Amino acid sequence: MALIRFNRPSVFRSLSPCLYSSSSSDSSSSLRGPSYYHNVGKEPLVYRSIGQQLELTAQSYPDREGIVSIYENNRLTFGSILEQCNRLAASFKRLGLERGDRVGIWAPNYAFWYITMLASSRAGLISVGINPAFQTSEIEYCINKVNLNAIVAPDVFKTTHYYDILKTVCPEIGDCEPGKLASRTAPSLKSVIIHSKDKFPGAFQYEDIFNYATEDAITQIQNSQRDIQPDWPCNIQFTSGTTGQPKATVISHFSLLNNGIHAAQRNELNTKHHKICVQVPFFHTYGVTVGIVAGMIYGSTLVLPSAYFSPKASIAAINEERCTVTYGTPTMYVDLIKKVIDSNAILTTPEIAVTGGASCSPKLLENIKHYLKMKKVKNAFGQTEATSVLSQSLPDETEDHVLHTVGHVTDHVEVKVIDKDGNVVPFGEPGELCCRGYLNCLGYYGDEEKTKELISPDGWLRTGDQFILQEDGYGRIVGRLKEMVIRGGENIFPKEIEDFLNTHPDIVESHVIGVPDERMGEELCAFISLKDGKPHLTHDDLKEFGAGKIAHFKIPRHIRVVHDFPKTVSGKIQKFKLVQQYKDSQDEK
Structure with missing residues (x-):
């Protein structure tokens, strides 16, 4: 089995709290410490199968x-x-x-x-x-x-x-x-x-x-x-x-x-x-x-x-x-x-x-x-590559923490937030969340190249999530760097859906985005161009076409037929413009 194994850091580094003021009201980023937090944990890790x-x-x-x-x-x-x-x-x-x-x-x-x-x-x-x-x-x-x-x-x-x-x-x-x-x-x-x-x-x-x-x-x-x-x-x-x-x-x-x-x-x-x-x-x-x-x-x-x-x-x-x-x-x-x-x-x-x-x-x-008459509601945030849970609600936390964060960094884990150049941003500024610790996966099976992209030589796993970290170890998600759509908890990537849609005999080209949905969180919207003489294509048409070929939750809920797509000079599709087109069409209703 082709796997890349990473040694767990034998020494976890944490910054001295006296270097920065965690209670300073000054909003200048120069006075705020770097977005790094290490939750040491009160109990040692367990070594058993x-x-x-x-x-x-x-x-x-x-x-x-x-x-x-x-x-x-x-x-x-x-x-x-x-x-x-x-x-x-x-x-x-x-x-x-x-x-x-x-x-x-x-x-x-x-x-x-x-x-x-x-x-x-x-x-x-x-x-x-x-x-x-x-x-x-x-x-x-x-x-x-x-x-x-x-x-x-x-x-x-x-x-x-x-x-x-x-x-x-x-x-x-x-x-x-x-x-x-x-x-x-x-x-x-x-x-x-x-x-x-x-x-x-x-x-x-x-x-x-x-x-x-x-x-x-x-x-x-x-x-x-x-x-x-x-x-x-x-x-x-x-x-x-x-x-x-x-x-x-x-x-x-x-x-x-x-x-x-x-x-x-x-x-x-x-x-x-x-x-x-x-x-x-x-x-x-x-x-x-x-x-x-x-x-x-x-x-x-x-x-x-x-x-x-x-x-x-x-x-x-x-x-x-x-x-x-x-x-x-x-x-x-x-x-x-x-x-x-x-x-x-x-x-x-x-x-x-x-x-x-x-x-x-x-x-x-x-x-x-x-x-539901619950006494407590707990948020949990994580990803498969980090085993599961990266941060979660603590047993005794404030209502504000529950409502406005995705919980506190889990035990024995380091996290940091970086900019596009890999530099750690100050607390309170958005960037890509990275984690390091026991919870990192061993790698992607049979894919050393993707594993190297995921985890750096010094053990940092890049989550692809845009995140704001607070000095108290709580944080919140503000966006995603990856082009993933989360539909009711299911992770879906547009490329796979586009490849499937493009096999339809009436579709010339397709591009898929995620759009807001009250119940599912996000739904798929497919922008498609059709062959000449084909006036429309419906959700039911795609359901029939996809039966037995692709999972039902990957069938786009919304269809938009277009004649051309917004592109850059180099020919790349500008999906942010498709998002705006969808929003404009909803505003007109």
Whole structure:
């Protein structure tokens, strides 16, 4: 596996507070210190693997439920979770999977997602989260990008037939024995595991896999935990790059566990036994780090209302299971509030709402407290390349901090804000946020060039977010340097959408931007030029064209047909002018 590894700084540098006045009212930048902050942390980092942590949790809370999947009628204690993970890990080994092999999990929020990820960690394998909405070309790309050795998926969810898609990618699967796939289009993939009551040619049945584990194999898994090193990679998250092609971010046991610990403490999971209503997807870093790992640390119970986000199911789950914490993106909270209002529902047990995945407006934060009867609302900000959480609300902070910042820098992390030349700007001035510490990813799988662009030789990770840092360690996002669109927590890059649109037989050229949307935060707007004689193209036309080819959330909601595009002298598209054109068209309505 081609990865660039970076040594963690053995000494963290922090500036003496006496050099600058943090309380000076003088607004001159010359009197303000550089935008650098190091949150040393009160407790040392923990050096153990994810699998070792699961064992500790199971020993501490053997009879406490670790996950409750309501729609599956599946309730598992931490004791039974450890038992299932050991058995599945042993089965993976007997299938021929070896240390460092990649196991894809291509599914919505099922209990088997949770078990498969933790079992992979116990076996020394690397779990790979894959968006369940991905279609044929997208899953083929994911398989080959990280050289998946095995993939676990349901047979069908909604209109997506996972086995059929895999058979399109690897037609040889229908004629091979399970575990012996030899595909020309996806040569690394050997084992396909389908979670279903039915059997499929060339694929293992998920429940049957557990029978491959012998008692000796399980004992070997238990004994091998001391050999699995925390610095080894354990998880891969796909995240889009500026070219539009998803990059594969590699995360270690060490960074994932410690980021989960800090998220758990910021979310006050260490204060008592909390039940968490998990509305966010497991394939996302929010679901993995803040959900699965943070929930495991202090024996919290993860409650899955449904396989996908459903406000109605969330309300029922919160009340029936007496959930005290909710996880969601801003868009999810908008929909949850609307459902509470429309149905006259009353939530009696919630105490803490955690929001992340996209920026949350002060008004929405206030509405969450008011309509959902939350005692506290917590902001979380981060990115996949930094494991998950870069900054988050502290347990006891002011209302102003909650409403107007994205929280306080997380423990044991350095941050700085730089200008376009790489120089640190004064506190209070915008620039690109950079971070350094345990939470930095190991790199992009198989892409040393992009990894070097992401992380400097001295360990600073460039986030691409335009940020203002305060002297007290709080900060706020003021923009994005990257051309990414965040739609309801989903990261989308225009280049990928443009490449897809340009395959439409009626489209000559297309350029995509993000535009404001009250519910989703941002929506996609496609400016397109059509071939002569083609008068229009609608959202429904694109939905029909994209069915089975591209994820539904990547279909532009707004279409603008134009005859030409604003360009520079060198021929580059001026997208800021497209943004203004969209704004002008809205003002005219």
